[in-house]
Amino acid sequence: MSQPDMPTPPWERPRKRQATARIPLTQERIVDAAFVVLDRDGYDGLSMRQVAAELKVAVSALYAHVSGKDELLHLMYRRLFEGADLPDPDPDNWQEQVKQFARDGRTRLLRHRDMARISMGQIPFTPDLLPYVEKLLAIFRAAGLPDRVVAIAGDMISTYMDGFTLEESMWQERYREAGDGSWDRMREEFQKYFESLPPQRFPNMVALADLMVDESNDYRFELGLEIIVRGLASYLPEK
Amino acid sequence: MSQPDMPTPPWERPRKRQATARIPLTQERIVDAAFVVLDRDGYDGLSMRQVAAELKVAVSALYAHVSGKDELLHLMYRRLFEGADLPDPDPDNWQEQVKQFARDGRTRLLRHRDMARISMGQIPFTPDLLPYVEKLLAIFRAAGLPDRVVAIAGDMISTYMDGFTLEESMWQERYREAGDGSWDRMREEFQKYFESLPPQRFPNMVALADLMVDESNDYRFELGLEIIVRGLASYLPEK
């Protein structure tokens, strides 16, 4: 019959669709595919067309299940929270509870490439995410923090979590672009760069070169968390 | 001769360029134009073509002075710092100095629409920005903070500044989309939304509705700043 690499002659009507996807398209499947594309091509490579290709489906088919790219991104953002479960407020342990919330958030953000970039730029007050906000507020209030502090504490924790992870993953991305060498090697080069700065103009950077680079991200994240929590704790009415 | 509204006949060679732009294109002028476009059309409307149109110049002309959109964005980011001047470290006044740094940063970020979105996603360790980082580190070290804290303190302040302003400007942007009504009206509606939540499922959100919305952004920013600074101060060796 017709050979695979030959063009279709104009008189021959194009083949009918050979086999319909048995599995119907759903938001779930679209989001799944989007994550595959995200992990493979990064945020800049995440296009509706790529997602459609991943599902072996026409681009326009997506728009029947998703209002547009914005909604798709938001659905991916929501997926981030799935399975998260904040504990009931324990006034004696609020600091650890808050930290655990942030740690968990960072872990989730790091699960997918460039996820932090998607997370930033999303407004977390969408109805389906309110329960999480609510519970975080509950923890702060149970701890006895003044309401005006509680009202900003949630924002601070989320912002720190997102911001830290974004910066972190941007380095990773830049490293990926550079391509060659291991992660440690890059860190080494960076440290060397800092140390090679003119010491009289940049005495502090030179002095801190190793600390700014050598400490693991986990440690730095934890320290920042502790700083915020201490700051919050300073607003407790009394000891 | 030829009438203005008539099409040019095919045999007639198109007119020569009527008048060259006297002022030569420079990075400066391109960045200027980019800010005009940014303020008018927002980040999503900021395209090379729009910038070129603003300068009444072909798109491709831009690429002689700027390697691409990435560099343009980075140049805009640098412009943000122009004229900024960190004071010499004063150990007795480090808290206020740090706060002032953050306040100034936020003010600059708010000067242009969507500027926070550009700022996020920029790596501040580019050579021309190192002096600022250096000076910030100097303030922290002079204050007597342990080096491992200093190594993350700068990041925390910048992240908070960027993150807060980003969130802030995203609300502004969303409000702009909605179009109608004043800013206060939107805040009112939002408060009403919070308050109308089922109180047994969202007791804390309902209780804090006014505080999360009513307090001005300036106040919230200041409070968050104080929280971080207090957290940092808790690492001072001794009183």
Added chain:
DNA sequence: GAGCGTTCTGAACACTGTTCGTTTACTGAG
């Protein structure tokens, strides 16, 4: 088997960032 909604397709629109060969304008030398 006919009809009917869904669901998906394919083509199109109006954009995007970027590249490249060509044309233009300006400058300095003879």
Added chain:
DNA sequence: CTCAGTAAACGAACAGTGTTCAGAACGCTC
């Protein structure tokens, strides 16, 4: 005052983007 040389801007093109819409193919019920 002419003429080359050089730098700058042009215009068209490429490959890609998000989104829309008429129509075709499908599974299902009658």
